[in-house]
Amino acid sequence: MLDDVVTVPLWVDLTAVAVTSGQGALVAGQDQGRERLDFIGVVFIGVAAGLGGGLIRDILLSRVPAALNTNSYLATAVIAAVVGMLFARPVRRLAPVIVIIDAFALGLYLVVGMTTASGAGLGTIPMIFVGVLASTGGGLIRDLLSGEPIALVQGGTFYVTAALGGALVFLGVKMFANTGTASVCALIATLLLRLASLWFGWNSPRPRTLPVDLPPFGFK
Amino acid sequence: MLDDVVTVPLWVDLTAVAVTSGQGALVAGQDQGRERLDFIGVVFIGVAAGLGGGLIRDILLSRVPAALNTNSYLATAVIAAVVGMLFARPVRRLAPVIVIIDAFALGLYLVVGMTTASGAGLGTIPMIFVGVLASTGGGLIRDLLSGEPIALVQGGTFYVTAALGGALVFLGVKMFANTGTASVCALIATLLLRLASLWFGWNSPRPRTLPVDLPPFGFK
């Protein structure tokens, strides 16, 4: 268990929620074949994208989700999703800013997830598991709801890899420093990994090509 | 937090479960391309449709789902799902009755969800969130399991909109009256909104048409 707890200022947390929700709604509104999504559906998906990671984290830790303990999270997520959908054109001009804040949110949710899991008494590997799910679960729920392939498990996205890298940095720094320092380092590492993957066009590694003939019985 | 709690007679609750489960199995059994669903799959989906909203509500509130505290919910859901699948033809003759009870169930789950969330100490916006998910979550899980697009987020369905309208009625009436009165008004409002949407062919509003060219990087 960690020696100290990381407290994130509410405005930082809400900024991360706003960006991920707004972006979730923007993506859901723009996806090909998604013309049939209605107004409320798009907002719903945006909210799920912004809050889903935290919901998964708190459900796994068997507690009432933090996002339900105050009005501010849901209000922020709804407003951001509406803005992201309605003002897609000007919002898209902010793409570079959004991408940076989104990468920041990835690192933030990772660190909050890991320290919360640790505070609940979880060991190292469950800590990583909860942290990675907390940071990437919003996108997972967004894709499930909008009927898209789950980006998380597809080639060409680097979210999980960046989160895993950040988790290792957290654990490494934690050996020599306190939780606060480890959190900041992990957040920065995740942010940089995600941005570097975009800048240099990194893809996460593919699985080895496997023979496609299935065994004669029963692997389903 | 509310001053008083709404208690729903068990037979009312079970009627709602029976109708939503039976209808879930009927829809799952009839869907195009669903010929591959097997008997147990259809029943499973029916049960999920009838109990899913309550499961989501109680998981969010971090308590053992009410449907697992007694045999009656699951037994009702399973029997109704089997009936809905086997006797699809006569059941479909009851379509007008089913549609009315289904709209009633939408309002009932909304009100039970909102008052339960309030009893757990949640604020206004989380109350709405939990209520809407409790009333519409069964359909969401049904669609996920049967591989259909999630009706909840598609154009042309009015469930979420009707539930949101009912939630606003609840909060409005609650300012002047007690929880019981607000619950009854909200239930009736949800029921009427849902039926009116069918009668007059209302659709929930579409999102503004957005340009489909995505920004050059990284919105996934």
Place this chain on the structure above:
Amino acid sequence: MLDDVVTVPLWVDLTAVAVTSGQGALVAGQDQGRERLDFIGVVFIGVAAGLGGGLIRDILLSRVPAALNTNSYLATAVIAAVVGMLFARPVRRLAPVIVIIDAFALGLYLVVGMTTASGAGLGTIPMIFVGVLASTGGGLIRDLLSGEPIALVQGGTFYVTAALGGALVFLGVKMFANTGTASVCALIATLLLRLASLWFGWNSPRPRTLPVDLPPFGFK
């Protein structure tokens, strides 16, 4: 509630996790059209396949999942998923062994799920529900994540039927014997039902063919 609790030796539990995770990754890596899954996605799906049933069980019972209380479950699942993916060819030679251990895992998760649910005070039908979801939920989550039709509800798979049969054996034997005996009998029954379904090519029963014309309004 049961008179005694079933304790499963850790190595038995971890063997079941290893086989279901490795197999999950192997299936995910081989599925047609899944070439786009990346390395981490395949491992992620394998882990979800191995641990998903237990996660669903513990979330329904409102407790922190057992798999998060120690490093060993996640470590086993990750290693097995990597092995299942990388060494698909030699692993597939072990198909008969894997199929038997997989059928064993189905029965094991069923029995652990039922006795855990009973220990939490649940009644008979909820016990069956939790047991069946615990034994089949990993495959459900695997299919959701990999975008495949949910095998659980499709014709031609016998998992749920075998688990239901095992649950009935458990309840029947429990009338005359203690929990341990009932558990062993149920585990063997589930194992044999699953293997017999493969050997004799049993399919779970299809739903009656239903007329496909939907009622004129509102069954969605």
